[in-house]
Amino acid sequence: MASPLRSLAYLLPQLWRALKEGPHTVKYPFDPVELPAGYRGRVIIRAENCRGCSMCVRDCPAFALELEREGRDAYRLIYHPERCAYCGQCELSCNFDAISLSNEFVPGKPDRKDLGVVLVNKEG
Amino acid sequence: MSKITVPIGPQHPLLKEPLAFSLTLEGEHVIESAMRLGYVHRGIERLSQERTYVQNVHLFERVCGICSHIHTTTYCQGVEALLGLEVPPRGLYLRALLCELERIHSHLLWLGVQARNIGFDTIFMYAWRDREIVLDIMEDLSGGRVSHAVNIIGGVRIDLTTEHRDVILRQLDTLEPQIETLLDVVENERSFQARTRNIGVLSLEQIRRYCVVGPVARASGLDMDLRRDAPTPPYDRLKFRVPVRYEGDAWARTMVRMLETVESVHLCRQILTTLPDGPTSVRAKRRVPPGEVVSRAEAPRGEVIYYIRSDGSDKPARVKVRTPTLTNLITLPDQLQNISMADVSVVLSGVDLCIACADR
Amino acid sequence: MLLKLLIFPGFLFLFLCALFFDWVDRRMLARFQGRVGPPWYQPVADLIKLLAKEDILPTGVNPLTAAVLPMVSLAAVLTAGLYIPFGAFSTASFEGDLIVVLFLLSIPALAYFLAGWISTGVYSVLGGSRALLQYFSYEVPFLMALAGPAILAGSWSITHIVDYQSQTIWIALMQPLGFVLAIIGLIGKLKRDPLDIPKAKSEVVAGSLTEFSGRKLALWHLTMNMQTVVGIFLLVNLFMGQSSVFGPIPAFLSFGLKSVGILLLLSTASALYARLRIDQLATLGWRVLAPLALVQILVATWIGG
Structure with missing residues (x-):
């Protein structure tokens, strides 16, 4: 047990340390935040690798990917960031190294309809 | 003195998640309490039957906002047992690493909430400041601060380079003295003790009767830890102590959690230094053979149980989740008897409520 | 005279001090906790925002009482402020003004209790009754601690007590126990951490002020901040009066520095401890603080007499 006098102001050394060290907070909206390289953010695609196999669409737990097929090789892969859970399952499910997650935020928009992105648009 | 009924929740500054209590007070004295649950019921168990095993990993990650990793671990363990998969040791070690990091994160967060509820904002800020180191480690490791999405059926998604391992070891070195400072404060600070000692006492008999798990049980002298x-x-293969205390009050719970946090830092170090080489995952089949399995793991709040039944398709026939909060919640009406209104916050946060877990 | 009343050291000066002290306190607390804290204009912004908000009263509350209570308490605090000299400047002074100031300073506590009592919400009622309980716990040791300097100086006039100290040293040095008791009492009076029991967020939401909003809430906050200023000025006058020992520092400057020093002491206290329970405060007040204050008075009478 600490001495009675010390326990009257037990945290004092910690307060002093905090004063010396200065704030630990990140001034986020005013200063940029560094995201690690492996951060799971916006879904991006290497369109040349995509074969339209729809494995990513099948495994997406949040139904954020959509495949509109118009023929054997004609299809559109649409990404809906507003539904995306940024879990990275599409990246895992892709056998052709086409779809992946980049380390950037998806900025908000006033209308959720504007968020959708056409990732691949192949016309056969 | 006349009785008044005070509602606590579903919206109240004391509660971080919706839960409703109706307390009958006589002056400042609580004489009766009624609890209502179910405000964050999301039907996850039913949803899981509509989704494939692969999708469910990410669904069960969202059962809890704090101990997300342990839920997927337990689920994956169960599915792997059904599939008869042998997860490579490196995968298991990395899984355990995140489990322990998550335990530190969860306990520090809890300490902050407890301190906030007794009006000790300094400890709250310090605990959350230190927790940020853990969150940074986890973000670097998995790409997410709270939803790690690390587990896949058959192993883990991530891997670790030697340099990255050294970085984490260094971060743990800065974290450990800070956690020990917090432990020291909890142990010796007088006003903290004045608010938490002899509050919400649960006897060993009550613990057994209500099947209480986790740190709450360990604070009342029940020496059990699934790990x-x-x-x-x-x-x-790892060496660690299981801290047990016998007072059974809110202070003992704090002590148990903080001692566990220190143990978890040691465990993280052991895991990182004895990390075996090899692959981190094996490929899993999509269809799971029929059968049923019970999978258990020690979450930060206690034992979490998954019951999984498969009918041979790629979707589970039934997944039942039993979270530790649900069993610990049952003790609350007992604890809320004959205490002061001011101690309600200490009691409620003392059992480390995770309503999202309890409601699913 | 009107200038003195309205601008310096009257209303406007106290108002600016209240905002400044609020900022210093919040900033200091934030630094102790490893945060950045608000910018200097935050208290002004808060005040303007609250003034612009819609004023809502729950049904069943007497609108006149609800409007009068914050005004009365603000007026009481301002009036008390008039009798407290700032350095060498004072607006009004007479023999016995210390007692008047102490009376005026307890009006906000009563108004705070009434604000909870007239409200229909349970949290307000609980907060109000807690405020009254707290009042009974801290007020007795606080008054007894403040009686110490008066007995020593042989006068109930604040100016005389200050004059007495200019010939000797600070009373805080002669009666350190009384000074500590007065600080604790002041924390209780201002309902600051760790004695913010009547407005403990995790227990009674915001206490008496739960149902207040808009202009009335702004007035309440202003009252609290003004009370902080007046309370600190009072303590500085009584315990750390202008003393010749410390050389020829201008009274204005040294008084300001001493006030900020006491404010920092209060900030440190709020960072150091967990909130007490109301029964713990009652025990502390009656079993520890009141007997100590009594001892202090006896010693002061023995020395002074």
């Missing part, structure tokens, strides 16, 4: 009692690899 030691029914170890899944790699816990059978």
